[in-house]
Amino acid sequence: MENKYNLKSPAVKRLMKEAAELREPTEHYHAQPLEDNLFEWHFSVRGPSDSDFDGGVYHGRIVLPPEYPMKPPSIILLTANGRFEVGKKICLSISGHHPETWQPSWSIRTALIAIIGFMPTKGEGAIGSLDYTPEERRALAKKSQDFFCEACACSMRTALLPPSPNRDPRPEDHEAQELAQQISFKADSRQVSESAGATSDPPTLSPAENSSPGARDGSEEPLEDQAEVSSLSPPPSAVRSEGPGRPLSPRQRRAHQARQRRETPPPPPHPDAVRRALAGVRGRRQAGSAALILVLTLVLAVLIFRRIYLAQEYKLDYEL
Amino acid sequence: MAEEKQESSRPQGEMEGVNCLAYDEAIIAQQDRIQQEIATSNPLVSDRQPLKVLQNEYAKEDSIYQLKIKDLHKKYSYIRKTRPDGNCFYRAFGFSHLESLLEDSKELQRFKAVATKSKLDLVNEGFTEFTIEDFHNTFMDLIELCEKQPGLQELLGSFNDQNVSDYVVVYLRLLTSGYLQREHGFFQHFIEGGRSVKEFCQQEVEPMSKESDHIHIIALAQALNVSILVEYMDRGEGGTVNHHVFPEGSVPRIFLLYRPGHYDILYK
Numbered sequence: 357m358e359n360k361y362n363l364k365s366p367a368v369k370r371l372m373k374e375a376a377e378l379r380e381p382t383e384h385y386h387a388q389p390l391e392d393n394l395f396e397w398h399f400s401v402r403g404p405s406d407s408d409f410d411g412g413v414y415h416g417r418i419v420l421p422p423e424y425p426m427k428p429p430s431i432i433l434l435t436a437n438g439r440f441e442v443g444k445k446i447c448l449s450i451s452g453h454h455p456e457t458w459q460p461s462w463s464i465r466t467a468l469i470a471i472i473g474f475m476p477t478k479g480e481g482a483i484g485s486l487d488y489t490p491e492e493r494r495a496l497a498k499k500s501q502d503f504f505c506e507a508c509a510c511s512m513r514t515a516l517l518p519p520s521p522n523r524d525p526r527p528e529d530h531e532a533q534e535l536a537q538q539i540s541f542k543a544d545s546r547q548v549s550e551s552a553g554a555t556s557d558p559p560t561l562s563p564a565e566n567s568s569p570g571a572r573d574g575s576e577e578p579l580e581d582q583a584e585v586s587s588l589s590p591p592p593s594a595v596r597s598e599g600p601g602r603p604l605s606p607r608q609r610r611a612h613q614a615r616q617r618r619e620t621p622p623p624p625p626h627p628d629a630v631r632r633a634l635a636g637v638r639g640r641r642q643a644g645s646a647a648l649i650l651v652l653t654l655v656l657a658v659l660i661f662r663r664i665y666l667a668q669e670y671k672l673d674y675e676l
Numbered sequence: 677m678a679e680e681k682q683e684s685s686r687p688q689g690e691m692e693g694v695n696c697l698a699y700d701e702a703i704i705a706q707q708d709r710i711q712q713e714i715a716t717s718n719p720l721v722s723d724r725q726p727l728k729v730l731q732n733e734y735a736k737e738d739s740i741y742q743l744k745i746k747d748l749h750k751k752y753s754y755i756r757k758t759r760p761d762g763n764c765f766y767r768a769f770g771f772s773h774l775e776s777l778l779e780d781s782k783e784l785q786r787f788k789a790v791a792t793k794s795k796l797d798l799v800n801e802g803f804t805e806f807t808i809e810d811f812h813n814t815f816m817d818l819i820e821l822c823e824k825q826p827g828l829q830e831l832l833g834s835f836n837d838q839n840v841s842d843y844v845v846v847y848l849r850l851l852t853s854g855y856l857q858r859e860h861g862f863f864q865h866f867i868e869g870g871r872s873v874k875e876f877c878q879q880e881v882e883p884m885s886k887e888s889d890h891i892h893i894i895a896l897a898q899a900l901n902v903s904i905l906v907e908y909m910d911r912g913e914g915g916t917v918n919h920h921v922f923p924e925g926s927v928p929r930i931f932l933l934y935r936p937g938h939y940d941i942l943y944k
Binding site: 365366369370373374377425426457458459460461462463 | 803804806807808810811839842843846850878879882883884
């Protein structure tokens with residue numbers, strides 16, 4: 357494989373390292389590139405023992421973009437599991453569907469641990485997610501061991517080290533597990549902060565606050581000046597409009613909308629509704645003026661009629 | 677731009693399943709296109725230009741900006757622009773500082789020592805060594821390049837090589853994140869939304885294209901012990917440009933121009 361790739365490419369360099377790091381299977385996960393393609397990997401992960409996925413070993417593909425690790429990997433499961441759809445890119449905040457939250461210092465191992473960490477969480481309609489019943493999941497976990505992957509010639513029964521008797525339910529690497537929790541937690545906190553404040557903007561330090569405690573005495577700037585500078589910190593809208601990487605992911609947006617629909621804060625008026633309401637006001641105003649014209653016309657008609665009538669009466673009188 | 681996209685996606689909220697997936701990919705593709713458009717019209721780091729190029733960027737009758745540009749002229753003569761891709765602060769800082777090291781071997785040695793040690797600090801904080809070492813190596817390569825006293829064009833060339841340039845940005849982001857987390861007791865007070873410092877770093881510091889605010893600047897300035905002066909130019913009244921030095925009271929080495937959402941490099 358070494359000869360086939362440009363070792364100067366940062367992605368190749370990095371993936372070679374990751375392949376070496378992940379060469380030996382652990383009891384929780386294993387992943388290696390396909391023989392003929394460094395940018396496509398196959399992985400196996402063990403279902404957490406404290407969940408409906410206990411006893412399951414699940415297989416899948418990881419597709420790395422040429423820009424890796426600047427861009428995230430895509431993850432696709434090949435074993436039916438009841439949590440992630442088979443054959444479809446799945447949606448973790450770590451995978452290709454959330455390029456804006458991917459961190460270049462994460463690795464394939466981070467992704468594997470995130471998958472394991474995500475299995476027992478709720479799908480909640482996210483892309484590629486399934487919410488099967490516990491019974492179905494347990495049945496699939498049992499069945500998963502029979503899977504054999506022809507592409508990488510591995511059987512799920514032997515893909516991972518056998519679980520040790522007193523094993524942790526999840527990957528032994530405490531740090532990595534913490535990371536996986538962070539990832540899932542992050543997705544949650546984001547949605548919460550969005551529905552709470554609509555726009556969660558990066559906090560801004562006012563200069564008065566951000567001086568380190570020791571440096572404060574030496575502050576030469578007059579107070580007005582500081583106030584001025586703090587008012588110059590970027591307005592949220594300006595901050596938002598610059599970076600193309602900034603917008604919320606579609607999934608977050610949908611989740612946000614779903615939440616809005618479900619929960620208390622009344623959704624902002626839809627443009628159509630506004631238009632309709634405006635049309636109504638306009639309509640009422642038009643109806644009013646039409647009525648006024650009608651009344652005035654009637655009054656005029658009555659006056660003219662009376663005039664004619666009076667004139668005729670006069671004429672009649674005259675004749676009489 | 678971001679807002680527009682959000683607007684246009686609103687009616688799609690009702691879509692489901694397969695359509696969603698296609699729609700997501702369409703959005704990602706659109707974002708890529710926008711990024712490419714920005715990329716073709718702006719180099720990552722531009723040549724040094726006379727400051728008066730700024731005047732042409734604003735209408736003549738835009739008196740607020742024209743006055744402020746005049747004010748800027750009193751102190752600076754040149755500007756070097758960076759690509760507005762959300763990484764501009766790190767790129768501007770990185771280039772500007774390495775450029776200054778070409779003529780200051782004493783600071784170069786100090787900085788090299790700090791940079792060399794920084795990887796160990798990050799590993800001790802829990803960053804995975806094999807994932808951060810490529811970024812660190814690229815950063816060190818550039819510092820070593822400066823030691824060889826290359827022409828400015830060579831340094832500029834490296835900073836315009838997307839691979840190299842982005843790796844430097846990643847490493848500066850990691851240093852910022854590492855410092856914020858090390859000093860979390862202090863920085864926690866400035867983080868809104870009930871997030872921990874670690875969450876803030878994972879959401880606003882480490883991912884690429886996340887923009888920088890005061891908190892990022894002060895952390896990076898302190899992590900590397902390099903003083904940064906930022907001139908703030910926006911629509912505020914007053915006709916003068918205000919500046920702020922990070923950390924406060926230090927003697928600035930790096931001069932940056934901030935306009936809402938973007939940083940460029942200034943030269944005296």
